[in-house]
Every structure is written in C-alpha cells, then in structure tokens.
Amino acid sequence: MNFPTLLKRLAPVLLALGLFAVGIDQARAADKPAAAPVKLEGLRNGTPLNQDNPPGNFRQERDHPVSERDFVQQPPLIPHTISGYQITKNFNKCLDCHAWQKTKESGATKISVTHFKSRDGVELDKVSPRRYFCTQCHVPQSDAKPLVPNTFERAKGMQ
Ligand code: HEC
Ligand code: HEC
Structure with missing residues (x-):
C-alpha cells in the first residue's frame, strides 16, 4: 500500500478522532467558570475617532x-x-x-x-x-x- 492510499483509508478514523477531541474540549470549557472579560482601554479613553481629547498641560517647568x-x-x-x-x-x-x-x-x-x-x-x-x-x-x-x-x-x- 502506498502512502496516499493509506491516508485515504485512515481519513475517516482521523476525522472521528478529531471530532472526539473537539467534543472533550468543549465539555471541559463548559465546566470552567468563564474568566472575567479583559477590559481594554486605549489612551484615547473611548473618545470617538472623529473627536479629540482635550490637550494635556505639558508646559515645561520653570x-x-x-x-x-x-x-x-x-x-x-x-x-x-x-x-x-x-x-x-x-x-x-x-x-x-x-x-x-x-x-x-x-x-x-x-x-x-x-x-x-x-x-x-x-x-x-x-x-x-x-x-x-x-x-x-x-x-x-x-x-x-x-x-x-x-x-x-x-x-x-x-x-
Ligand atoms: C545618547 C545619550 C546622550 C546624549 C545625546 C547627550 N547626553 Fe548628556 N548624559 C547622558 C548620560 C547617560 C549622562 C550620565 C552618565 C554620563 O556621564 O555619561 C549624561 C550626563 C550629562 C551631564 C552631567 C555631567 C555631570 O558631570 O554630571 C550634562 C551636563 C550633560 N550630559 C549634558 C549634555 C548636553 C549639553 C548634550 C548635548 C550636547 C548631551 N548631554 C547629550 C546621555 C546623553
Ligand atoms: C543659558 C544657559 C544654558 C543653556 C542654553 C542650557 N543650559 Fe542646561 N543648565 C544651565 C544651568 C545654569 C544649569 C544648572 C546648573 C546647576 O544648578 O548646578 C543647567 C543644568 C542642566 C542639566 C542638569 C545637570 C545635572 O547635573 O543634573 C542638564 C541635563 C542640562 N542643563 C541640559 C541642557 C540641555 C540639553 C540644553 C539644550 C537643550 C541646555 N541644558 C541648555 C544652563 C543652560
């Protein structure tokens, strides 16, 4: 048997194994309490793109x-x-x-x-x-x- 034929024969088995693994993963995920969502915050602080933040006071010190x-x-x-x-x-x-x-x-x-x-x-x-x-x-x-x-x-x- 050459390699491509072997692959063809094994394909259904590999597919079944793959689906099984996905199933286990999902079952595990369902067990775990969902992690708190990560809060992302940019320096623009949510200001819409068509608006500007007020400029900071960057005067040089005396x-x-x-x-x-x-x-x-x-x-x-x-x-x-x-x-x-x-x-x-x-x-x-x-x-x-x-x-x-x-x-x-x-x-x-x-x-x-x-x-x-x-x-x-x-x-x-x-x-x-x-x-x-x-x-x-x-x-x-x-x-x-x-x-x-x-x-x-x-x-x-x-x-
Ligand atoms: C690539 C970075 C760099 C550049 C460019 C640079 N410096 Fe410095 N400078 C330093 C560092 C680091 C120190 C502290 C350590 C040392 O003495 O090298 C320092 C130290 C000094 C000191 C303190 C000296 C002392 O005796 O304590 C003075 C004054 C100074 N620099 C002025 C300047 C001036 C004026 C320029 C431009 C002509 C300049 N430096 C360019 C990095 C730099
Ligand atoms: C009109 C004169 C003058 C000019 C121009 C000037 N300095 Fe100074 N600089 C001083 C004096 C005076 C001090 C304070 C020395 C003290 O109090 O011991 C000082 C202090 C410093 C120190 C602190 C050194 C330390 O030991 O902490 C740095 C760094 C420095 N100057 C960098 C610059 C750089 C960079 C420029 C140009 C962008 C510049 N200076 C332009 C007069 C000047």
Whole structure:
C-alpha cells in the first residue's frame, strides 16, 4: 500500500478522532467558570475617532535646582526650560552654556567626559556626533501624570 492510499483509508478514523477531541474540549470549557472579560482601554479613553481629547498641560517647568538621579547611568533631567533652544547641524544652543569653555561664565554643568568619546571609542576634543543631539537623552520636565500605574523605584545605591 502506498502512502496516499493509506491516508485515504485512515481519513475517516482521523476525522472521528478529531471530532472526539473537539467534543472533550468543549465539555471541559463548559465546566470552567468563564474568566472575567479583559477590559481594554486605549489612551484615547473611548473618545470617538472623529473627536479629540482635550490637550494635556505639558508646559515645561520653570527653572529649578538640579534633580536627583534615579540610577548612576541616567542622563540627568534638564532642570530648566529649553523652549526656543535650537539644536541644528550648525548650531547647538545647549553648548552655548554647557560646553567646557563656557561653563565658568554660565554656571552650567560641564557636559560629561563620556560625551567626547566617538562610537569607535576614540577620545575627541569636541562633543562626539553621537552626543550632539542632547534632547535625544536629556529631557525637560513638565507635570505629566504617568499614563499607567507603575512601581518604579530609585536604584538601591542611590537611595
Ligand atoms: C543659558 C544657559 C544654558 C543653556 C542654553 C542650557 N543650559 Fe542646561 N543648565 C544651565 C544651568 C545654569 C544649569 C544648572 C546648573 C546647576 O544648578 O548646578 C543647567 C543644568 C542642566 C542639566 C542638569 C545637570 C545635572 O547635573 O543634573 C542638564 C541635563 C542640562 N542643563 C541640559 C541642557 C540641555 C540639553 C540644553 C539644550 C537643550 C541646555 N541644558 C541648555 C544652563 C543652560
Ligand atoms: C545618547 C545619550 C546622550 C546624549 C545625546 C547627550 N547626553 Fe548628556 N548624559 C547622558 C548620560 C547617560 C549622562 C550620565 C552618565 C554620563 O556621564 O555619561 C549624561 C550626563 C550629562 C551631564 C552631567 C555631567 C555631570 O558631570 O554630571 C550634562 C551636563 C550633560 N550630559 C549634558 C549634555 C548636553 C549639553 C548634550 C548635548 C550636547 C548631551 N548631554 C547629550 C546621555 C546623553
């Protein structure tokens, strides 16, 4: 007997077994109490698609003392407003105050020495291109409420 003929002969048996298995499954499902339905909630909070939610109040906080860090490797939060500060290919407002040669006058923190290392590990004498766009990592603050609850805690070594 070749394989296709064997399959043909076995087909009714396989079908019966399959139906039996489905039957058992359904009987089991009927025994179990139905799990509570999962409540899905999008950030739009049920607002219909043709309407907008009122905008949040994301005004930047006024200048304040530097914030504490939550873990050692954290890019420090920006403790002052940066509205209107441009970072373009030719000009970086942040470096106006944070570049090493400017900090004596501006009183700003010197940018970290790690910012002078190129991606190949070469030490440069100016900020590395990979650290040029400061706001990729450093963010100004606003009174934004967490979108979802979380249990984040400051690293043990920083408490
Ligand atoms: C007009 C000067 C000025 C400009 C421009 C400026 N800063 Fe600052 N920055 C300061 C001063 C002053 C401090 C506070 C230093 C202190 O209080 O010890 C500071 C603090 C910071 C800190 C906190 C450092 C820490 O140790 O916690 C970060 C991060 C920072 N600035 C990032 C930026 C970025 C990014 C930009 C550009 C978008 C920028 N700053 C533009 C003056 C400036
Ligand atoms: C790729 C992410 C990244 C970018 C881009 C970046 N930083 Fe940072 N920055 C960090 C991290 C992480 C730290 C803390 C650890 C360290 O020193 O490297 C830091 C530290 C600092 C500090 C604190 C230094 C200290 O002595 O405590 C200042 C000030 C700062 N950055 C300013 C800047 C400015 C200005 C720019 C833009 C020219 C910039 N950074 C771009 C990640 C970044």
